[in-house]
Amino acid sequence: MIQKKICILGAAGVGKTSLTAQFVYSKFSEKYLSTMGVKIDRKQVEVGNTSVNLMIWDIHGEEKYKKITTSYLRGASGIITVIDGTRPDTVPTALEILERVEQDLGIIPNVFLINKADLTDAWCIPNDTIEELAQHHQSTPVYKTSAKTGEHVEESFLKLAEMLIQS
Amino acid sequence: MTEKNQSPQASSSDIQALREILFQEESVRIDKIETLLNDKNLHAKAIAEVLAEAVRLRSKEGNQLGEALQPAVENAITASIAKNPKPLSDALFPVMGPSIRKAINHAIAGMLQSLNQTLEHSFSAKGLQWRLDAFRTGKSFAEVVMLNTLVYRVEQVFLIHKETGLLLKHLSFDTSGNEDADVISSMLTAVRDFIQDSFTTSSDQEEQSLRLGDLEIIVEQGPDTVLAVVCRGNIPRSLYTNMSIVLEDIQHEFHAALQNFDGDTSHFDHVETLLSTLMISDYGKKQEEESSSSQKPLIVIVGVLSIALLWWGWHIYQNHINTTHWQHYIESLRHESGIVLTHVSEKDGLHTLTGLRDPLSKEPASLLKTFELNKDNVQYKFQPYRSLDHDIVLKRAIQRLQPPQGIHLALKGNTLYISGRASKAWADYAEKQALWVTGIEAVDTRQLIQPTPLIERIRKAIQPSNDIHLQLNGSTLTLTGKATQAWLKHAKTSIESIPEVANYHDEQVIRTDSPEYLLSLAKQALHTPKSVTLRMNNDKILVAQGYASKQWINQAKRTMDTISGIQGFNYRALKLSDDVILARAMKILQPPASVNLSFTKGILIAQGIAPETWVKHAQENALLIQGVHSFSTEKLHLDTSPWQKLNIEVQSIHLVSTNKKPTLTSHDKTILKKLADIYQKSLKLNPTTQLQILAFYDADTKLVARIRLNKIISILKAYGISQLQINSQLIYQGNKAIKFSLLKTKEATH
Numbered sequence: 059m060i061q062k063k064i065c066i067l068g069a070a071g072v073g074k075t076s077l078t079a080q081f082v083y084s085k086f087s088e089k090y091l092s093t094m095g096v097k098i099d100r101k102q103v104e105v106g107n108t109s110v111n112l113m114i115w116d117i118h119g120e121e122k123y124k125k126i127t128t129s130y131l132r133g134a135s136g137i138i139t140v141i142d143g144t145r146p147d148t149v150p151t152a153l154e155i156l157e158r159v160e161q162d163l164g165i166i167p168n169v170f171l172i173n174k175a176d177l178t179d180a181w182c183i184p185n186d187t188i189e190e191l192a193q194h195h196q197s198t199p200v201y202k203t204s205a206k207t208g209e210h211v212e213e214s215f216l217k218l219a220e221m222l223i224q225s
Numbered sequence: 226m227t228e229k230n231q232s233p234q235a236s237s238s239d240i241q242a243l244r245e246i247l248f249q250e251e252s253v254r255i256d257k258i259e260t261l262l263n264d265k266n267l268h269a270k271a272i273a274e275v276l277a278e279a280v281r282l283r284s285k286e287g288n289q290l291g292e293a294l295q296p297a298v299e300n301a302i303t304a305s306i307a308k309n310p311k312p313l314s315d316a317l318f319p320v321m322g323p324s325i326r327k328a329i330n331h332a333i334a335g336m337l338q339s340l341n342q343t344l345e346h347s348f349s350a351k352g353l354q355w356r357l358d359a360f361r362t363g364k365s366f367a368e369v370v371m372l373n374t375l376v377y378r379v380e381q382v383f384l385i386h387k388e389t390g391l392l393l394k395h396l397s398f399d400t401s402g403n404e405d406a407d408v409i410s411s412m413l414t415a416v417r418d419f420i421q422d423s424f425t426t427s428s429d430q431e432e433q434s435l436r437l438g439d440l441e442i443i444v445e446q447g448p449d450t451v452l453a454v455v456c457r458g459n460i461p462r463s464l465y466t467n468m469s470i471v472l473e474d475i476q477h478e479f480h481a482a483l484q485n486f487d488g489d490t491s492h493f494d495h496v497e498t499l500l501s502t503l504m505i506s507d508y509g510k511k512q513e514e515e516s517s518s519s520q521k522p523l524i525v526i527v528g529v530l531s532i533a534l535l536w537w538g539w540h541i542y543q544n545h546i547n548t549t550h551w552q553h554y555i556e557s558l559r560h561e562s563g564i565v566l567t568h569v570s571e572k573d574g575l576h577t578l579t580g581l582r583d584p585l586s587k588e589p590a591s592l593l594k595t596f597e598l599n600k601d602n603v604q605y606k607f608q609p610y611r612s613l614d615h616d617i618v619l620k621r622a623i624q625r626l627q628p629p630q631g632i633h634l635a636l637k638g639n640t641l642y643i644s645g646r647a648s649k650a651w652a653d654y655a656e657k658q659a660l661w662v663t664g665i666e667a668v669d670t671r672q673l674i675q676p677t678p679l680i681e682r683i684r685k686a687i688q689p690s691n692d693i694h695l696q697l698n699g700s701t702l703t704l705t706g707k708a709t710q711a712w713l714k715h716a717k718t719s720i721e722s723i724p725e726v727a728n729y730h731d732e733q734v735i736r737t738d739s740p741e742y743l744l745s746l747a748k749q750a751l752h753t754p755k756s757v758t759l760r761m762n763n764d765k766i767l768v769a770q771g772y773a774s775k776q777w778i779n780q781a782k783r784t785m786d787t788i789s790g791i792q793g794f795n796y797r798a799l800k801l802s803d804d805v806i807l808a809r810a811m812k813i814l815q816p817p818a819s820v821n822l823s824f825t826k827g828i829l830i831a832q833g834i835a836p837e838t839w840v841k842h843a844q845e846n847a848l849l850i851q852g853v854h855s856f857s858t859e860k861l862h863l864d865t866s867p868w869q870k871l872n873i874e875v876q877s878i879h880l881v882s883t884n885k886k887p888t889l890t891s892h893d894k895t896i897l898k899k900l901a902d903i904y905q906k907s908l909k910l911n912p913t914t915q916l917q918i919l920a921f922y923d924a925d926t927k928l929v930a931r932i933r934l935n936k937i938i939s940i941l942k943a944y945g946i947s948q949l950q951i952n953s954q955l956i957y958q959g960n961k962a963i964k965f966s967l968l969k970t971k972e973a974t975h
Contacts, residue, residue, distance in 0.1 A: 060488040061391040061407065095419060098411040110488075113391060113411050129418040133389030135488065222488075 059102075061111045062222045063133050067126065067159065068140030069151035070119025073173040076205035077140060078116045081215050086206050093118045096130050103216055105223045112219060120155050128162050135225075136167040136218045141191075143172045143202065144180040149187060156194075167221035169199045169214050176204040377458030378506035380440070383410050384475065384496060385451040386486055390414030393450065393493040396500050413453050417444060447472040449483035454503055464503070471499050547598075551576065554596040561587055562614035564607075577604045583612035585620045611663045618664030625662050626655050632673075641665045644672030679725055686723060687716040693734070700727035707735045740765060743790050750784050756802065766793040772802040806852035813850055814843050820861065829853045832860035834869065868910040871903050872967040875916075878903075880937070880963040887932035894940060900965060901944035908950075913970040916946060918953040920963045930955055930963075937963065 066074045075093050079085050082099045097116040102109055117130050139156050142148040156168065170191045172183055192200045199221075201214040245252070261267050283290040305313055352370075359369040383406065384394040392410035417433065433444040441460060445452045445468040452472050454464070475496055476483070482492040558564055558578070563586025568579040578589065589607075593600050612618075619636045628634060632645040641659050643652075652673050659668040676684075680697050689695060693706040702720060704713075713731050720729050736742055740761040747767050753759055756772040767785060769778075778796050785794040807824040816822050820833040829847050831840075840858060847856035862869045878900055880893050889897075900916075907914045918937065922930035934953055941951065952968060 059490060061389075061490060062488045063389045063391060063411070096415045098408050098415060100405075100408050100411075111407065113389075113407060115411065115415070127418070127422055129422050130415060132418070133386070133391070135389070 059109050059111055060223070061113060062135040062219070063113045063115060064136040064138060064218060064222070065115045065117055065131055065134045065159075066138040066140060067117055067152070067155050068119060069142065069145075069148040069155075070121045070124075072119065072140045072142040072145070072148050072152075073205045074119065074138075074140050075116050077138075077171060077173060077203065077211055078114055080205045080208050080211045082114070084208065086208075095127075101215075103219050105216070105219050108223055110219050110223065112215070120151055126155060126158070128158065131159055131162060134159075134163060134166065136222050137169075138214070138218060139168055139170050141170065141172045141183065143174045143183050144177050146182050146187075149183065149191075153194075165195060167218060167225055168194075169201065169218045169221070170194070171201050171203045171210075171214050173203050173205060175202040175209055176206045376507040377456055377460050377464075379454055379456050379464070379504050381406075381455040382500045382503050383413065383451075383453040383455075384493070384500060385410045385414060385453060386483070387446065387449050387451050389486075389488075391488065391490070393490050394496045394500060396497065396504055398504060398506070410453075413442070413444065414451070417451070443468065445469060445472055447476045449480075449486075450475055452503075458507075461507075464505070467503055471503060474499050550596040550598055554592060554598055557592060557596075558589055561589075561592075562616040563587070563612040564589065565610070565612075574602055575604060576602055577606060579606040580608070581610040582607035583614075583617050584609055585617050585624070586612065613664045618662065622659060622662045622665060625658055628655070636665070639664065639666035640669055641667070642669045642672065646674045646676050649675045679723075683720065683723060683726065686719040689716070697726075700725060702726045702729050703733070704729075704731040705733045707737050709738045710736050711738075738765075738790055743767075743788070746788055747785070747791060750788060751781050757799065761791075764793075765791055766795055767791055768795045768798065770798040772800050772805050774802050802852060806850065810847065810850050810853060813846055816843070824853070827852065827854035828857055829855070830857045830860065834862045834873070837863050868907055868914070868967070868969075871907045871910070875900065875903055875907075876964070876966045878965050880933075882926075882929070882933065882961045882963075887929045887936060889933065889936055889940070897937060897940050898944060901941055901946055904946060904950075904967070907967050911969055915950055915952045915968040915970055916941070917966045917968045918951060918963060919956055919965075920953065921956050921958040921960050923957070923961060926961050927955065927957070930961065933963065 066078060068074050070092065071090065075091070075097065076086060078097075078099055079087070082101045093116060095118055099114045099116065100111060101114065102111050104110070115130060115134065117126055118124070120126050137156065137159055139152045140148075141152045152170070160166075172188065172191075175181070188200055188202075192198060199214070199217050201210040201217075203210045203214060205211060261271075280290065302313070355369045356366055358364075359366045362369070378398065380398050382394075382396040383392060385391070386393055390411045390413075392407040395406040395410070397406075416435070420433070433446075435442040435444070439457050441456050443454045443456065443460065443465065445454075445465070450472060452468050452475075454468060456464070478499070479493060479496065486492075555566065555569055555578075559566055563583035565581040566578060567581070568577075570577045570579075582589070589605055590600050590603070593603065611621075615636055619634065622634055622636070622641055626634070628643075628645075629647060629651065632643065632647050632651075635642040635644070641662075643655055643659075647655070652670055652675060656668050656670055659665050677697070680695060683695060683697070683702065689704075689706075690708065690712075693704060693708055696703045696705070704716070708716075713734060713736070717729060717731065720726050740763065743765055744759065744761040744767070747761070748759060751759070754773060754777065757777075758770045760768050760770075762768055769781065773781075773796075778799060781796065782794055785791055803824050807822065807829075810822060810824065810829055814822070816831065817835055817839060820831055820835045820839070823830045823832075829850070831843060835843075840861060840863065844856060844858070847853055862872075878896060880889075880896060904914070904916050918934065920930045920934040920937075934955065938948070938951055938953060942948065
């Protein structure tokens, strides 16, 4: 069996834990609990004929005075970078985090998730931004996800798993 | 020129000759060496001479020789066993025997130790605590004992890829709890990273440990791997060393796989053999237990003594029982007719009875069962004799005379009395023979009737039962005894066919199916009280009239079922005597409405509240009423008592809830204040008075009633009534009222 460590990163409150919970347990809670440090989950997925055990490191959200502990990123094979679709300021945060990660780990497979797609009224990420993100390192998959409804959640994690096997 | 013309062969042979002259000795030596080299037998000889020494020398230098010889030795052993296993098994026999014994001893010692641990702690205070722990945690007692007596045990081993935190291999002492090993592995890595970041410890620090309750996690780091060992107990220092060795071995053996690790853990399947060397445990004794082990011999001695004492006690008890049974048996034999005991002895549990025994007496062994004695423990030494005991003499007479049916033998003193009907021939025979019987000196046959042919004919015709006696005087036949009317009718008809009987009398025969006879039987059986009149109607149904207790009626019903001939029992005309007495008492005493009279088992009971004058009147007249044996006024209260007046006042107070809420209104609180005041007054009259509160509830209001009751009690406490002065009860009665009354405690009533 292949095991891969992936890290889910982003600004605080973008929905990293909810996305992980939706992917691993198919559950969603309206309650917001800030992640302290790191929370680790595991889910086995099938990529073609290969079983991949994804060890998902849900790392606390990046805040102004609380930077991500880079040691948690060590050994990660892939990254999921999460942006809040209702908060445009989470885009630059996500890009900053990604830059730091790439400084430490080099360029590794990454998927952008723009979360909270169910909040259509509050949505404020223009399509231009989405296109720019998709052009990161020539091509990076971008998904508009909803941890609440499960929209594109599994799809995006599976995409990353696929990228990990192919890389 | 001549020399120049010499042929080359000639010069060659010269050189050869010269060589032979010059190197003859060397040539011989070279030939010898060649022979040595080419002759394999000589090789073997030479090697054989040095082989043992060579092996010895090489073995001293290292294991290479052993490793080199391993396949050959294995093949040799395999071939030897395949060919004939006997020589090898014979050779190994002296080794295998002790090895097997040692292994078995070790296994048994381990098992005994485990058993000892459980037994040692089964009955100690600590053992009880552990039993409680076992009950609380759902673990078995043995497991709790093991956990507490455990010195240490490695429970899990994690081999973690250092950089990614991914789990390479996991071992556990049991199979449960392995599901999340990969998450634990990642989490351990995260915790390690967190600690290193937070406390700026060196990432290369060899050992780290983490203690969680009884568990300790030791983390040892290698260049590419991290070894985490989860232990319980006091870990020996050697474990750290072993972990380092294992890590080094893993690093060495799996170096390439670790360098190129891409998440595929299948390359590390074989690492299990290395890791399993860390799965160690020790259930050795703890120091404190060692001290207790010194008490072990004492416990064993006490245990053995207790068992011995119990066994001794049981033995004594059994002996006592046996002795008692034996004495009773001897006593019964002494009273047995035809047996004379002259000597009784006992040796080694065997009882010997010596004496005389008439062959007609009871078999002595037949009594053994009655006294629960074993026949194997008894020996009889009886000499035969002829007993003159009454029973034996009579038995002897019966044996000798063999009396026909209808003949009765009786012995008084030395005289045998023969009665009944028998032919003259048998009577003569009996008279003569009886005198030959030992113990009989005279025979009385006056009661022996010798039937005439006529009376035999009459008997044959009427076939009388044993209850009927016939008397023939000339031609007059008189019947006496008991018989049914139907039989008498049949007898009379049958007699008419015998012309020799001129007169027939059956007036003296009691008719057993006549109403009069049945009535007399019933009266005799029922112990009829005077207040009951019995009669038997023509349908043979017993009719009872008058007054009787329920008890007598029930008894009479049961008795009537047992008397044959009586067709039924009619007691509908009977009146219950208790009701009659009560009615009489009510008429005579005329109690007021507040008094309730009841009557049972001869006791007239008055309860309620009554004026003093009535109580006096009742006490004077109650015992004069027929059937009243006692008059009870214990439950009667005099309404002249100020305390009782207060009680009546209290009893008139009650709280009613109209909804299902426990709230008390201001009106309720006013009532409670009034209640408290009355209670305080009653206390002055009787200091031991208690306030009884009865809170009634229905199916839905139990909780509400309880809360209301508690509120009422707290309000009453606020008004100066203590908890001890309150007697409260919750009663299921289908309403929601709260009632009050005053109670006198026992001290007060006494």
